[in-house]
Amino acid sequence: MKMLRVKNLSAKIENKVILKDISFEIDKNSISAIIGPNGSGKTILARCILNDKLIEKSGKIFFEDIDITNLETDKIAKLGIYLSMQQQPEIEYIKTFQFLKYLGFKKLEEIKKIGEELSLPKDFLERGINERFSGGEKKKFELLLIKLLNPKLIIFDEIDSGLDIQSIDYLINFIENELRNGKTFLIISHNVNFLERMNIKKFFVLVNGEIKKECNKEVLEIIKKNGFNI
Amino acid sequence: MVSIFKDIEKLKEKDWFSSNYIPEKIIKGPLDEEKIKEISEIKNEPKWMLKKRLEGFRAFKKLPMPNFGPKIEINFDEINYFSSPLYPKPRSWDELPSFIKETFIKLGLSKKEIEILAGIEFQFDSIPIFKKIREKLEEFGIIFTSLDEAVINYPKLVKKYFGKIVSPYENKFAALNTAVWSGGVFIYIPKDVKLEFPLHAYFRVNLEKMGQFERTLIIADENSEVNYVEGCSASIYSIASLHAAVVEVIAKKGSKVKYYTIQNWSKNVYNLVTKRAYLEDYSKVQWTSIELGSKVTMLYPSLILNNNCLGEIYNLSIAHNNQHIDSGGKLIFNGKNSKGLIISKGIAIGENAKSTSRFDIFINKNSENSIVISKCDSLSIDSGKVETIPRIVVNENKCYFNHEGKNEIIDNEKIFFLTSKGINENKAKELIFFGFIDDIINYLPDFFKLELKKILSINLEEYGGFG
Numbered sequence: 001m002k003m004l005r006v007k008n009l010s011a012k013i014e015n016k017v018i019l020k021d022i023s024f025e026i027d028k029n030s031i032s033a034i035i036g037p038n039g040s041g042k043t044i045l046a047r048c049i050l051n052d053k054l055i056e057k058s059g060k061i062f063f064e065d066i067d068i069t070n071l072e073t074d075k076i077a078k079l080g081i082y083l084s085m086q087q088q089p090e091i092e093y094i095k096t097f098q099f100l101k102y103l104g105f106k107k108l109e110e111i112k113k114i115g116e117e118l119s120l121p122k123d124f125l126e127r128g129i130n131e132r133f134s135g136g137e138k139k140k141f142e143l144l145l146i147k148l149l150n151p152k153l154i155i156f157d158e159i160d161s162g163l164d165i166q167s168i169d170y171l172i173n174f175i176e177n178e179l180r181n182g183k184t185f186l187i188i189s190h191n192v193n194f195l196e197r198m199n200i201k202k203f204f205v206l207v208n209g210e211i212k213k214e215c216n217k218e219v220l221e222i223i224k225k226n227g228f229n230i
Numbered sequence: 231m232v233s234i235f236k237d238i239e240k241l242k243e244k245d246w247f248s249s250n251y252i253p254e255k256i257i258k259g260p261l262d263e264e265k266i267k268e269i270s271e272i273k274n275e276p277k278w279m280l281k282k283r284l285e286g287f288r289a290f291k292k293l294p295m296p297n298f299g300p301k302i303e304i305n306f307d308e309i310n311y312f313s314s315p316l317y318p319k320p321r322s323w324d325e326l327p328s329f330i331k332e333t334f335i336k337l338g339l340s341k342k343e344i345e346i347l348a349g350i351e352f353q354f355d356s357i358p359i360f361k362k363i364r365e366k367l368e369e370f371g372i373i374f375t376s377l378d379e380a381v382i383n384y385p386k387l388v389k390k391y392f393g394k395i396v397s398p399y400e401n402k403f404a405a406l407n408t409a410v411w412s413g414g415v416f417i418y419i420p421k422d423v424k425l426e427f428p429l430h431a432y433f434r435v436n437l438e439k440m441g442q443f444e445r446t447l448i449i450a451d452e453n454s455e456v457n458y459v460e461g462c463s464a465s466i467y468s469i470a471s472l473h474a475a476v477v478e479v480i481a482k483k484g485s486k487v488k489y490y491t492i493q494n495w496s497k498n499v500y501n502l503v504t505k506r507a508y509l510e511d512y513s514k515v516q517w518t519s520i521e522l523g524s525k526v527t528m529l530y531p532s533l534i535l536n537n538n539c540l541g542e543i544y545n546l547s548i549a550h551n552n553q554h555i556d557s558g559g560k561l562i563f564n565g566k567n568s569k570g571l572i573i574s575k576g577i578a579i580g581e582n583a584k585s586t587s588r589f590d591i592f593i594n595k596n597s598e599n600s601i602v603i604s605k606c607d608s609l610s611i612d613s614g615k616v617e618t619i620p621r622i623v624v625n626e627n628k629c630y631f632n633h634e635g636k637n638e639i640i641d642n643e644k645i646f647f648l649t650s651k652g653i654n655e656n657k658a659k660e661l662i663f664f665g666f667i668d669d670i671i672n673y674l675p676d677f678f679k680l681e682l683k684k685i686l687s688i689n690l691e692e693y694g695g696f697g
Contacts, residue, residue, distance in 0.1 A: 050650050054642055073649035083650045089643045093609075093665030102661065103652060128665075129647075145651060 001065055003028040003153055003184045004049070009059035011041070011048050011209075018044045019209045022059070024202075026153075031175070031185040031198055035219075036206035037228045042188045043086050045206065046157045050076050050083050063153070080152035082145070084159050086188075088138040092128035099129050105148050114144050118170075135162030143174060154178070155186045160194045172197050192220050257312040263287065266409055269312045273412070278389055279381055282398075286408025289398040293405055299586065300526045300554040302500060304472055311410040311443070373418040374429055377445050380416035387418060391449060395478040395508045395534075403474040404504040407443045411476070414444035419454040419485075428457035428490070428675070446477040450485035450513075457488040459678070472500045473524075479507035481515050488516040489531075490678055495523035497553060505531040509539040511565065518674065520682060521547040521555050530588060532560030535568040535597075543572045544673050545587070548686075549614065550579035558588035558606070558619075563597035563626075572604040575670050577663070578614025589620040593629050602631035609666045610639045611659060638666060 501524035517531035533541035543559035576585035608616035648658035
């Protein structure tokens with residue numbers, strides 16, 4: 001059984017074609033990466049998996065053999081897929097502790113400790129979600145949510161952007177640990193140096209809404225030299 | 231999702247009420263002095279009241295329509311200015327339109343209460359709780375009656391204060407109300423009397439309190455205290471398209487008045503209300519309004535403050551679908567050492583919904599040490615339009631004022647963030663919504679919070695989300 005199967009996925013936003021007939025598979029307990037230039041459709045692809053309703057799509061998406069193509073976003077999340085969005089919105093009017101409580105996490109003292117470990121602002125639980133967080137803090141809060149929600153498949157859309165070197169180290173350590181715990185990752189990034197540091201099994205090169213190539217780690221060397229003209 | 235809106239649509243087609251409601255007496259426009267005399271005669275009013283009505287009519291003819299705010303399309307010639315009884319009385323539970331029944335059931339009201347609210351059962355002197363309340367009020371010397379009765383029974387008090395706080399020249403609709411008013415409440419609290427429970431219009435359902443041109447007059451004598459609750463969380467269907475009410479409050483030296491309103495008219499109504507309180511030295515007045523219903527609402531509760539007063543205005547407006555709610559508040563400082571506070575929350579849900587917050591603050595010359603804090607937040611859901619228009623006119627140097635405003639938009643990004651963490655879309659909107667109104671809810675007394683919570687979940691369901 002594959003963790004995720006995408007079959008003949010095409011996607012449009014406001015009648016603009018973004019993705020064209022994409023198919024790929026992701027193995028359980030592995031790291032895969034989607035790479036490609038700006039505007040190639042990487043983020044839209046990630047959001048298709050979670051069924052963002054602003055995207056008009058055709059094709060099929062299966063998670064552990066369950067057809068999730070048209071499932072509501074929250075139900076997909078509950079099956080065990082976590083998407084860390086490219087940019088996290090600030091939601092001032094939902095206090096973080098309320099949000100976590102609503103998600104079922106009531107042991108606030110323990111959560112506070114995780115927050116300290118991630119060096120989130122001391123008062124983060126009393127703030128709105130992501131309220132007055134720096135770019136890096138927003139990403140760290142994503143890691144906190146992953147620790148709590150314990151999903152099976154984690155999709156990182158540019159999780160590395162906005163993180164300092166120390167935090168990148170923490171993140172790589174985090175990914176390796178979670179991989180040992182049986183988790184599966186799909187990582188979207190531009191950052192070749194970041195991708196090089198992990199044991200990534202499959203690379204999908206996305207250009208102009210199409211998967212140009214499925215390849216292994218060697219592709220990173222080629223990209224370093226020639227960019228995405230592969 | 232839930233059929234309440236659909237039912238209103240159906241109602242328009244079938245004209246449910248007009249086929250059932252046969253008033254005994256109707257006075258229809260075009261309005262003239264003869265018709266106003268007729269209203270006054272029917273009500274057996276003294277000459278001085280007729281004089282005030284005619285003055286109101288003259289002002290009505292002179293004054294222009296408001297030159298700001300929502301579009302108002304009213305054909306004054308086609309309005310029923312007086313009808314008796316004011317509201318149709320369905321003869322049985324089955325005759326109630328289903329949207330009213332649904333609302334009642336959701337509010338968790340008992341059948342008895344439903345019958346009272348629906349105007350079916352009018353024998354409520356026999357209900358022990360109401361009888362008790364009446365006895366208690368009499369013991370304190372409190373007058374709590376319809377203004378119509380008060381004109382006859384307490385002419386001195388009414389004559390002294392009627393139209394003194396809201397002049398007929400205030401605006402076109404206040405003028406119209408002065409000319410044709412009918413129904414409404416009169417309250418007098420004697421010196422030093424402090425009423426510990428809130429007076430609720432429910433206690434006097436038999437007052438024609440939901441009149442189209444109702445008029446309320448409250449006089450709190452020196453050092454007295456009273457809380458008054460107006461309105462009803464159940465949606466009220468009205469056959470009239472215009473409601474132009476006037477509320478006047480006189481807070482005498484050292485008194486405290488709190489006035490709470492929940493407005494939930496059906497979505498066919500122009501709700502154009504003038505509310506004003508006059509604060510003598512050392513008095514405190516608080517206006518709290520929750521505006522949910524109507525097609526168009528224009529309401530700016532105002533406070534005239536003398537020396538050492540405290541005036542507070544709390545406003546929560548929720549416009550959805552095709553509603554435009556234009557509200558806010560006015561503070562006028564005419565004395566020293568007074569404090570004023572306005573907190574307003576405007577919410578618009580849906581593309582054609584609009585919520586406007588309008589503040590007018592005047593710190594007049596010689597009103598030294600005035601303090602004003604005004605805060606206005608708006609929330610847009612599903613492309614609802616929100617706007618805030620604050621105006622602060624300061625003619626006294628020795629004072630402090632500030633204004634704070636925030637706009638929040640619930641867009642797809644926020645909803646997607648929350649749903650992608652496993653929260654249902656409706657719940658996500660609800661969490662933001664309740665978070666947004668949280669601080670204003672904290673200012674409300676418990677009985678009001680409860681009422682509001684009930685009605686909000688109903689309204690949100692109606693809107694099709696927030697289940």
